[in-house]
Amino acid sequence: MPERLRFDDVEEGDELSARSFFLSKDQVRAYARAGGQWSPRFTDDEGARREGLPGMITPGNMSMGILASFLEAWAGPGTLRRLGTTFRGLVLPDRTIRLCAAVTQKDDASRSVELDVWLEGEEAERLVIGTATVALA
């Protein structure tokens, strides 16, 4: 069984190693279709433009899923207890995105930590921001 990160090994102020990767249109289409989100805004540039968007966009729940897997890659599978996000900008595919997080509080009683978490675009603009609670071993 994969190991969970230990509570005692984490300090307030710890910054997770940022993760950057290229988010392709095919990945976004596959996610949207798998989730039954058939709206053109998630699958087709022309259709998205007809809705007034600059091109196809990433579903919000996909952005949340990406952030969730980023956090669990750090802390261990099954550790994420809560993730709340605010969508500040459009996450456009065919670009590199960057995932970042920092530990902001530790709770000794529950052996959990609070984190700030955010997704940046190529200009370092924060497109999705949020907070998360992660339970550690």
Add this chain to the structure above:
Amino acid sequence: MILDLHLHSELSDDSRAPVEAYLKVLQRKRAERPLDGIVLTEHRQFDPARDYRALEDRYGFLILNAAEVETDYGHVLVYGVNPDILARFDFSDVRLSAQALVTDVARLGGIALPCHPGRATVGLCDHYQRKPPLEGVVAVEALNGGSKKGEEARVEELVQRLGYKAYGGSDSHLVSFVGVCATEFDAPIRSMDDLVAQLRDGRYRPVDFRAR
């Protein structure tokens, strides 16, 4: 004296940041963000009973309270909120008259300053394309920690064209970003009265501590 003039705590509906957590970040990052204090600007509300003196004593930062309200010219920060201002304006109203706010807050002892003016829809620049400039605006937020590409250039043009003073704030909703943009004052500030006086007549400038 360097203050972050614009940030939100868990009292705002879109933030979960505890005030103490902000102070811990400022303590840890003092070398890269050398701030002396913060001004909390909760959305659409002002609670005169809020008292952060215990945290001020524990962490050694000045903590002041203001508000961010919504007007027909976008969002505006109100400093020096007092009972007369609260009687005159319903801060929960999302269609406040910006002109009335700027004029009457000044008359009643405070100061109202537009924030993130370069931002679409909620910023002054967009509104100035369709409506006449407001009378009596002293300064605008030229640096905002949440700005996207192009917003600051729009504000720079506005400041040059209309002769506004410029200030800065992080607009932080997350603990990690407190103090990334702030305002440096030439004079010391120990109270909200000092801050209002300096914002009206003092010398200050936005400062940028964002990592490049």
